[in-house]
Amino acid sequence: MTNTIADIETADVIIVTGSNTTENHPVLSSFMKRATKRGAKLYVIEPRKIKLTEYATKWLRQEPGRDISWINGMMRVILKEDLHDKAFIEKRTENFEALKEAVEPYTPEFVESITGIKADDLIEVAREFAKADAATLCYCMGITQHICGTDNVKSLANLSMLCGHLGKPGGGVNPLRGQNNVQGACDMGGLPNVFTAYQKVDDDKARNSYEQAWDITGLSGTPGLPVTEMIDKAYKGEFKSLFIIGENPLVSDPDLNHARKAMEKLELMVVQDIFLTETAQIADVVLPSLCFAEKNGTFTNSERRIQRVRKAVEPPEGPWEDWKIITAIASKMGVPMDYEGPEQIFEEIRQVTPSYRGVTWERIEHLGIHWPCPETSHEGTPILHTMQFTRGKGLFHAISHVIPAETPDEEYPYILTTGRILYHYHTGTMTMKTSGLNMLAPECFVEISSNDAQKLNLEDGSMVDVSSRRGTIQAKVEVSPKAVDGTVFIPFHFASAAANTLTNAKLDPTAKIPEFKVCAIKLEQPATA
Amino acid sequence: MLYINVQKSEAMEHVITINNNQLSFTPGQTILDVAADNNIYIPTLCHLKHASPTKTCRVCVVEMQGEDDLIEACATPAENGMIIHSESHRVIQERKQIIATLLNTGNHNCSIRNLDPQDWTQFQMNVHQADQGNPLCPVWGDCELQDLAYMYQVQTEAVDAVPCQYETERANPFIIRDFSRCILCGRCIKACNEIQVNNAIEFGYEGVDAKIIAGNDVTLKESECVFCGECLQACPVGALVPEQPYRHDRFIDTVKTRTTCSYCGVGCQMDIYAQNNRIVKIDGADDDLAPNYGSLCVKGRFGYDFVGSEHRLTTPMLRKNGELEPVSWDEAINFVATRFNEIKDQYGPDTMGVLTSARITNEDNYMSQKFARGVLKTNNVDHCARL
Structure with missing residues (x-):
């Protein structure tokens, strides 16, 4: 997030898109809901009529995967009505002319024909967003999990820059990070192309400084493969080993049948986890580790705030801390690694990570600090880009829309979109151990509109077969006012009816993110009903 | 300089007196806010920080010079020159009355109520039944009404207990x-x-x-x-x-630990309460502490049973003859290290990958990528940010 979570409450206009906030970030959604009580305008732009629409000034419904069109359309309205922030554009950005040209075809009528969003609604939201003193854009996986995910995000950045809503309180472009430490995992270099703090592995200077700091020579300067491509290579027999730590890709990956076959071809699969997950079950080696309540360390939240994690209970006998297992393997392999504990590791992180350098465990004892925090006298950076962007001037990207990789046809006439629900978390490894949560959300369901249910002669609570070109699952029908005709939602938590058996593994070419949010499916009465 | 002077003179005009202490305030603050800022205790029950005044319990009443009626500190904005007494005889009498009335309204069986012994026994038996056999009120010792009753030495009249x-x-x-x-x-x-x-x-x-x-x-x-x-x-x-069990074992030693929630990316600050090394309760931390200001969601507050779950993995396992079998750490580490070295030598580092995790700490993540880059010598390291 460019801004803080608390900052959302101070915005005059809030656009939420591709985020089912009340279910996936419940506490954060309360900042949005309180803002509306104070008089802020909230626009929810979502394929489903999610809970948050009840608090919204207006709900705009786009066809799944058609986001670039409405964003370009809004920018065109703003430009035509001369509502853009000329001073900001002049001083802080470049490539404005190319943007203007790119959005020109996106008339409100054209946008309506692509997205289904009414022209008048588009114009209204564009005006309100542009005229606001401070307007924020909040988005989540509904924006990123598309073959055009990167372009979707760039489009939102375009929209915010166009109106000068970046670098100030109540504004910003705010991706809501879905996992407790997804921000930290990225910051720490848990990505194929960068070391910590996004220092590129193919930058000789960065690599040299790492070799020095680690006292290790011969670091590779070739960017690695993202997880989705590792799986593909494994499928082809070109990938030999995977060391999987605290993840359950056999429920969370797209096109699970493909992923399973790929993993079975590995020569060695090592899984380090707290439970015998679906993934651990097919591993060659399983290494037990500790959970968050049993160890010390730090997480970095969605607003880039580095916060302490503390041991609250003694771990069961047997498992080791993740870092200890890793260093034991490293030492055995001939690269000795010796640490007293996580605080010593954090001290090393500080040395090699410019944006974390000023943070110490002592400083965040009570309250976390937002990176970048370059030195210990620095207070941290709650709002990014206040004076300039990371690259200097903000670059407008000229972007045209694309259609999803798979669209409904005669054989597979419905759109499937996936996500999480309030009472479960990701692959359910943790939440499904709490009986109360299972009681409130016991099983998978297929959320469809009452019209579609009628058309297909499906009753609420009955079982239905859901198939895509990649597989079939069976789950219970839930006729819901949240669903819009033609679009079906299935949560991906439940391994017994894994929605990701159906999803499409087509990737965004830059971010390599799969298009979880759109694929084509059919619904049928179970053969053995 | 001019700016500072203006601020000062403005500040001088925003002063109230509570119990003979002259206190400056920011316009918009209530009497309760000013008292709290200056460590002057005014009891409250219905008041909730960061919410509008509820104005139902009246336990926060104070005496204001020049005003006939007692006023509610939670709902009265501080005004320049106000003279407030928060613990005058009249205030205390009123609070006692309020607390007594509240105690009389329900099953407050914490021996605060002063009933005739026979009535008391009958009352206790009724409450006992309503509580499904629980001998004490489930919040005994952790109840703000009980605290106030003790603090103000409240004697309830022998009012019949209405079921x-x-x-x-x-x-x-x-x-x-x-x-x-x-x-x-x-x-x-x-x-x-x-x-x-x-x-x-x-x-x-x-x-x-x-x-x-x-x-x-x-x-x-x-x-x-x-x-x-x-x-x-x-x-x-x-x-x-x-x-959950906390209410059954309230008097066992409890260890409270401040930490960060492990579900979504909001990073709520929470207090974990543990007894006998088991989590028994999780509350939102301090209501003035970012990012969540005391709030939690259903998963963060109640979804902790996985920690002490009997399904936790406790021993390394190795696949032997098709089955995962428990082995020692030595054997597991040896096996993994040997196989990694063999694969690295035979097929090259770029046929190997590490999936680190958005669930583990920064320190653990840092070690994962250091392992991939520094030991396996490949940049094939990623995690489920996209999934």
């Missing part, structure tokens, strides 16, 4: 609603409607029938409630109590 007309609700897995102990202060309503803005509960019915209702007086499960438990954390008495 509560509403049955305790146990129809959900997390929150017990015991209407017999509800003092109708409405703090839970503020928590639900103004802090979390879930709008699930409100005041219903009037007079002796008054009740906090969910929706059209249905159970929480049938209502808009999403079990965030903000109400549970806010309840000053035993009207809303957790279903």
Whole structure:
């Protein structure tokens, strides 16, 4: 997030898109809901009529995967009505002319024909967003999990820059990070192309400084493969080993049948986890580790705030801390690694990570600090880009829309979109151990509109077969006012009816993110009903 | 310099006196806010920080010079020149009366009530039955009403105990609603409607029938409630109590640890309460602490059973003859190290990969990528950021 979570409450206009906030970030959604009580305008732009629409000034419904069109359309309205922030554009950005040209075809009528969003609604939201003193854009996986995910995000950045809503309180472009430490995992270099703090592995200077700091020579300067491509290579027999730590890709990956076959071809699969997950079950080696309540360390939240994690209970006998297992393997392999504990590791992180350098465990004892925090006298950076962007001037990207990789046809006439629900978390490894949560959300369901249910002669609570070109699952029908005709939602938590058996593994070419949010499916009465 | 002078002279005009202390304030602050800022204790029950004044319990009344009636500190904005007495004889008498009335309204069986011995026995037996055999009020020792009753040495009159007309609700897995102990202060309503803005509960019915209702007086499960438990954390008495074991073992040593929630990316600050090395309760941390200011959601507050789950992995395992079999750490580490070295030598580092995790700490993540880059010598390291 460019801004803080608390900052959302101070915005005059809030656009939420591709985020089912009340279910996936419940506490954060309360900042949005309180803002509306104070008089802020909230626009929810979502394929489903999610809970948050009840608090919204207006709900705009786009066809799944058609986001670039409405964003370009809004920018065109703003430009035509001369509502853009000329001073900001002049001083802080470049490539404005190319943007203007790119959005020109996106008339409100054209946008309506692509997205289904009414022209008048588009114009209204564009005006309100542009005229606001401070307007924020909040988005989540509904924006990123598309073959055009990167372009979707760039489009939102375009929209915010166009109106000068970046670098100030109540504004910003705010991706809501879905996992407790997804921000930290990225910051720490848990990505194929960068070391910590996004220092590129193919930058000789960065690599040299790492070799020095680690006292290790011969670091590779070739960017690695993202997880989705590792799986593909494994499928082809070109990938030999995977060391999987605290993840359950056999429920969370797209096109699970493909992923399973790929993993079975590995020569060695090592899984380090707290439970015998679906993934651990097919591993060659399983290494037990500790959970968050049993160890010390730090997480970095969605607003880039580095916060302490503390041991609250003694771990069961047997498992080791993740870092200890890793260093034991490293030492055995001939690269000795010796640490007293996580605080010593954090001290090393500080040395090699410019944006974390000023943070110490002592400083965040009570309250976390937002990176970048370059030195210990620095207070941290709650709002990014206040004076300039990371690259200097903000670059407008000229972007045209694309259609999803798979669209409904005669054989597979419905759109499937996936996500999480309030009472479960990701692959359910943790939440499904709490009986109360299972009681409130016991099983998978297929959320469809009452019209579609009628058309297909499906009753609420009955079982239905859901198939895509990649597989079939069976789950219970839930006729819901949240669903819009033609679009079906299935949560991906439940391994017994894994929605990701159906999803499409087509990737965004830059971010390599799969298009979880759109694929084509059919619904049928179970053969053995 | 001019700016500083203006500020000073303005500040001089914003002064109230509480118990003979001259205190400056910021316009918009209530008397209660000013007192709290200056460590002057004024009791409250219905008041919820960061919410609008509830104005139901009146326990925060104070005396203001020049005003005939006592005023509510929680709802009265501080004005320049006000002279307030927060613990005058009159204030204390009034508070005693208020607390006594609240105690008389329900099953407050904490030996505070001063009933005739025979009536007391009968009362206790009735409460015992209503509590399904629980010998003590589930929040004994952790009740703001009880605290105030002791603090103000409240003696209740021998008022007949009127049985509560509403049955305790146990129809959900997390929150017990015991209407017999509800003092109708409405703090839970503020928590639900103004802090979390879930709008699930409100005041219903009037007079002796008054009740906090969910929706059209249905159970929480049938209502808009999403079990965030903000109400549970806010309840000053035993009207809303957790279903889970904490209430049974209140007097066992409890260790409280401040940490960060491990579910979504909001990073809520939470206090974990553990007894005998088991988590028994999680509350939102300090209501002034970012990023969550005391709030939690259903997963963060109640979804902790996985920690002490019997399904936790406790020993390394190695696949032998097709089955995963328990082995020692030595054997597991040796095997993995040897195989990694062999594969690296035979096929090259770029046929190997590490999936680190968005669930583990920064320190653990750092070590994972150091392992991939520095030991395996490949940049094939990623995690489920995209999934």
